Amino acid sequence: MRLSRYFLPVLKEAPSDAQIVSHQLMLRAGMIRQEAAGIYAWLPLGLRVLKKVERIVREEMDRAGAIELLMPTIQLADLWRESGRYDDYGDEMLRITDRHKRDLLYGPTAEEVVTDIFRASVKSYKDLPKNLYNIQWKFRDERRPRFGVMRGREFLMKDAYSFDLDAEGARKAYNRMFVAYLNLFSRMGLKAVPMRADTGPIGGDLSHEFIVLAETGESAVFCHKDLVEMAAPGPDIDWYGDLQPLVNERTALYAATEEMHDEAAFAALPEGDRLSARGIEVGHIFSFGTKYSEPMKALVTGPDGKDVPVQMGSYGVGVSRLLGAIIEASHDEGGIIWPESVAPFDVGVINMRQGDAACDEACETAYKALQAAGRDVLYDDNDTRGGAKFATMDLIGVPWQLIVGPKGIAEGVVELKNRKTGERHSAPLAEVIAQLSAQNPGKAA
Amino acid sequence: MRLSRYFLPVLKEAPSDAQIVSHQLMLRAGMIRQEAAGIYAWLPLGLRVLKKVERIVREEMDRAGAIELLMPTIQLADLWRESGRYDDYGDEMLRITDRHKRDLLYGPTAEEVVTDIFRASVKSYKDLPKNLYNIQWKFRDERRPRFGVMRGREFLMKDAYSFDLDAEGARKAYNRMFVAYLNLFSRMGLKAVPMRADTGPIGGDLSHEFIVLAETGESAVFCHKDLVEMAAPGPDIDWYGDLQPLVNERTALYAATEEMHDEAAFAALPEGDRLSARGIEVGHIFSFGTKYSEPMKALVTGPDGKDVPVQMGSYGVGVSRLLGAIIEASHDEGGIIWPESVAPFDVGVINMRQGDAACDEACETAYKALQAAGRDVLYDDNDTRGGAKFATMDLIGVPWQLIVGPKGIAEGVVELKNRKTGERHSAPLAEVIAQLSAQNPGKAA
Numbered sequence: 001m002r003l004s005r006y007f008l009p010v011l012k013e014a015p016s017d018a019q020i021v022s023h024q025l026m027l028r029a030g031m032i033r034q035e036a037a038g039i040y041a042w043l044p045l046g047l048r049v050l051k052k053v054e055r056i057v058r059e060e061m062d063r064a065g066a067i068e069l070l071m072p073t074i075q076l077a078d079l080w081r082e083s084g085r086y087d088d089y090g091d092e093m094l095r096i097t098d099r100h101k102r103d104l105l106y107g108p109t110a111e112e113v114v115t116d117i118f119r120a121s122v123k124s125y126k127d128l129p130k131n132l133y134n135i136q137w138k139f140r141d142e143r144r145p146r147f148g149v150m151r152g153r154e155f156l157m158k159d160a161y162s163f164d165l166d167a168e169g170a171r172k173a174y175n176r177m178f179v180a181y182l183n184l185f186s187r188m189g190l191k192a193v194p195m196r197a198d199t200g201p202i203g204g205d206l207s208h209e210f211i212v213l214a215e216t217g218e219s220a221v222f223c224h225k226d227l228v229e230m231a232a233p234g235p236d237i238d239w240y241g242d243l244q245p246l247v248n249e250r251t252a253l254y255a256a257t258e259e260m261h262d263e264a265a266f267a268a269l270p271e272g273d274r275l276s277a278r279g280i281e282v283g284h285i286f287s288f289g290t291k292y293s294e295p296m297k298a299l300v301t302g303p304d305g306k307d308v309p310v311q312m313g314s315y316g317v318g319v320s321r322l323l324g325a326i327i328e329a330s331h332d333e334g335g336i337i338w339p340e341s342v343a344p345f346d347v348g349v350i351n352m353r354q355g356d357a358a359c360d361e362a363c364e365t366a367y368k369a370l371q372a373a374g375r376d377v378l379y380d381d382n383d384t385r386g387g388a389k390f391a392t393m394d395l396i397g398v399p400w401q402l403i404v405g406p407k408g409i410a411e412g413v414v415e416l417k418n419r420k421t422g423e424r425h426s427a428p429l430a431e432v433i434a435q436l437s438a439q440n441p442g443k444a445a
Numbered sequence: 446m447r448l449s450r451y452f453l454p455v456l457k458e459a460p461s462d463a464q465i466v467s468h469q470l471m472l473r474a475g476m477i478r479q480e481a482a483g484i485y486a487w488l489p490l491g492l493r494v495l496k497k498v499e500r501i502v503r504e505e506m507d508r509a510g511a512i513e514l515l516m517p518t519i520q521l522a523d524l525w526r527e528s529g530r531y532d533d534y535g536d537e538m539l540r541i542t543d544r545h546k547r548d549l550l551y552g553p554t555a556e557e558v559v560t561d562i563f564r565a566s567v568k569s570y571k572d573l574p575k576n577l578y579n580i581q582w583k584f585r586d587e588r589r590p591r592f593g594v595m596r597g598r599e600f601l602m603k604d605a606y607s608f609d610l611d612a613e614g615a616r617k618a619y620n621r622m623f624v625a626y627l628n629l630f631s632r633m634g635l636k637a638v639p640m641r642a643d644t645g646p647i648g649g650d651l652s653h654e655f656i657v658l659a660e661t662g663e664s665a666v667f668c669h670k671d672l673v674e675m676a677a678p679g680p681d682i683d684w685y686g687d688l689q690p691l692v693n694e695r696t697a698l699y700a701a702t703e704e705m706h707d708e709a710a711f712a713a714l715p716e717g718d719r720l721s722a723r724g725i726e727v728g729h730i731f732s733f734g735t736k737y738s739e740p741m742k743a744l745v746t747g748p749d750g751k752d753v754p755v756q757m758g759s760y761g762v763g764v765s766r767l768l769g770a771i772i773e774a775s776h777d778e779g780g781i782i783w784p785e786s787v788a789p790f791d792v793g794v795i796n797m798r799q800g801d802a803a804c805d806e807a808c809e810t811a812y813k814a815l816q817a818a819g820r821d822v823l824y825d826d827n828d829t830r831g832g833a834k835f836a837t838m839d840l841i842g843v844p845w846q847l848i849v850g851p852k853g854i855a856e857g858v859v860e861l862k863n864r865k866t867g868e869r870h871s872a873p874l875a876e877v878i879a880q881l882s883a884q885n886p887g888k889a890a
Contacts, residue, residue, distance in 0.1 A: 007512050007577060009566030033562055035517055036549065041562055042515040044577075050515070067452050070487040070495070072480055072599045073518060073582055074539075074551070091544045094519075096551075099536045099586045104481065106519070106541075106551075117478055117486055121454030132452060132489075137518055137582070141544045154517045 022327035023148030038145025038153030048344035060184035066131040077103035106139035119298035133160030156320040170311035175243040186232035189339030198259035204288025217278035223255035336397030348398035352405035373437035467772035468593030483590025483598030493789035505629035511576040522548035551584035564743035578605030601765040615756035620688040631677035634784030643704035649733025662723035668700035781842030790823040793843035797850035818882035
């Protein structure tokens with residue numbers, strides 16, 4: 001993309017109501033624009049990151065055997081009356097009446113809809129296990145939306161729903177998602193710690209939140225410090241084998257959100273192992289048995305010929321919120337430092353003297369060669385000062401910046417800068433192009 | 446994908462309220478499920494096609510220089526009051542009140558939002574031309590939703606918006622979209638004819654609908670018959686050059702929807718050239734000058750230093766509706782015949798005797814090799830009769846079907862069937878795999 005043709009409305013200063021750094025940086029970098037309280041437009045740069053995050057989530061769900069569908073944003077109130085949640089849900093549900101006076105709502109989650117889809121066609125244990133997921137916009141009418149995309153009203157969520165014949169199957173389904181979540185957050189450069197959590201309005205008896213530690217986190221969390229640096233299992237897993245040991249490795253160590261915190265158990269840890277911090281919830285998984293299948297009569301016939309309500313779980317990832325969490329975890333005074341796997345552009349090309357024939361030619365060569373190699377390239381071809389170009393590339397967090405100036409070109413070299421380390425080195429253009437072409441950050445580890 | 450692990454709830458019969466063939470087939474093929482009047486869940490098979498259609502639309506928009514962003518589904522009523530459309534829009538607008546009694550709406554289109562985004566940052570002619578588009582769910586509260594995704598309430602639309610300094614620039618922007626539309630519909634196997642059209646609630650003085658001819662079309666259309674078979678220009682176009690000749694080639698011939706129909710002009714055509722038919726609107730483009738920029742004060746400074754309201758146009762494609770249009774144009778008594786560019790799976794592998802070691806092995810080999818070659822493969826590994834497997838593959842419209850039976854395997858061959866022509870031929874497995882691996886229907890022509 002040539003910056004001169006792009007739409008990148010960066011701001012000198014963030015509006016004063018942006019309180020946390022991710023919100024400030026997303027506004028300044030021209031990633032989002034507030035359209036109403038808690039409702040954002042995703043400008044081109046923000047949308048690029050959102051799509052990369054979404055793609056990682058999708059790939060890891062697919063890998064773990066979940067099947068993607070897409071449920072509508074608008075749901076029938078009657079379905080929620082069946083489950084008994086319509087009246088319970090309270091003011092956070094955006095309730096709507098259509099022209100025929102029918103009660104609708106903007107889905108804050110989709111347990112009811114997916115249960116309805118399931119019960120319409122699946123009748124036998126032979127069709128189980130199933131895990132259906134979708135990545136769709138949701139709405140929660142927060143009383144006080146704040147922190148940008150971290151606590152918005154309209155937000156993008158990945159929600160998966162598992163269906164199993166019995167509790168043992170449900171536990172396996174839960175474990176598959178538990179492990180998939182470790183991998184997917186890791187691919188985005190996040191250290192997300194699974195913690196025992198309250199089940200809230202979803203219900204159920206088993207639940208973990210996946211928490212990214214950050215000073216600006218909305219809730220207090222408590223865990224064994226070893227959990228933070230524990231490596232993700234990676235993709236080479238027998239998804240239908242026994243994942244319990246992988247889960248136990250984590251759950252054996254103390255980790256709980258504020259609501260589930262056990263002071264005594266935490267105090268029993270050696271002092272050096274105790275980590276008391278603040279955290280951002282980026283995922284939340286639930287096992288809730290027959291809470292929905294029983295009232296909604298989602299029955300399956302078992303091998304014994306008897307009909308039983310199907311065992312369910314649900315598994316959420318806050319896709320749009322993840323962008324805020326990643327920025328909270330990875331930025332400096334210059335701006336955002338994107339992990340390469342989710343960066344809006346892989347490489348920025350900075351022309352220090354637009355209009356200089358040799359500089360222009362080198363930049364064009366780099367731009368075209370890197371695009372041909374499948375890299376996402378932003379070429380700053382504007383007629384502005386080098387300093388302003390550096391500041392913009394750093395602000396928007398492009399991981400690799402290729403700097404072309406007249407002095408270097410005269411000597412046959414360009415500069416390559418790493419956004420994260422700040423390191424620069426000079427090398428011939430062809431060498432730098434070859435190096436950058438060989439990288440492929442989008443792929444799974 | 447192994448069918449035994451997939452979620453493909455095909456139906457023996459379509460519900461009686463499905464009146465047109467695309468609606469019937471989408472329900473029978475397990476592509477969609479109605480959740481409320483005019484509101485559908487996209488089941489896994491339907492979502493696959495939707496994403497392929499969406500991808501073609503995106504690629505052709507990008508090629509024509511448009512830049513993607515994403516506007517929220519929920520919009521502020523106040524913006525529509527600025528443009529003057531809030532009261533005019535009528536009952537089709539889904540009006541919503543939030544917990545703080547603020548007036549919101551589910552966007553039926555986004556002229557106001559995009560104008561607001563534009564005016565916040567673009568101030569100079571130097572930043573023009575711009576074309577911003579998004580592919581987002583919209584809602585129109587149709588009085589009588591019907592025909593499945595063809596006239597739904599919640600639907601996926603690609604809407605692009607162009608911004609230019611003057612009428613000449615706006616005309617060029619209009620032409621770019623006109624030509625891009627010819628290409629994008631063509632890539633989906635559709636013959637879409639541009640016709641002079643009424644501007645309706647969007648407004649403006651220049652407008653074309655892109656119409657796919659079909660008996661079940663909702664409106665009467667009239668055109669010169671040569672327009673139907675006119676080939677699309679293809680991607681190798683100088684998008685910022687003079688596209689007027691390409692547009693004139695089409696607009697010189699008579700073509701109009703019912704509202705714009707000129708009986709006398711049509712009657713003046715030689716009788717053999719007159720085509721009077723029914724049509725499905727799949728795209729609609731508008732040039733409306735300053736209709737929104739003037740009341741909303743979206744001003745740009747020209748080279749003369751004077752501020753003028755920016756010239757705008759908008760360009761819609763009914764992405765979800767396109768699936769219905771494609772099926773209306775391409776089906777037979779056995780089911781859907783997907784053009785290869787949008788097929789949910791490229792290849793179906795049919796195991797005629799599941800459990801037979803040689804058949805299973807050949808199927809596994811084909812399944813893995815074709816997936817490794819980047820093809821989307823559906824492997825019917827269920828323990829059902831061959832006849833039922835054939836019927837399902839034909840119903841869901843998989844373009845190439847690789848049939849593995851014990852007799853063929855004993856002779857060292859498998860069968861390859863083309864869904865569209867019905868032709869079958871036998872060949873060694875390796876040969877068929879090589880043939881199917883070499884195809885790449887997703888790419889631009």
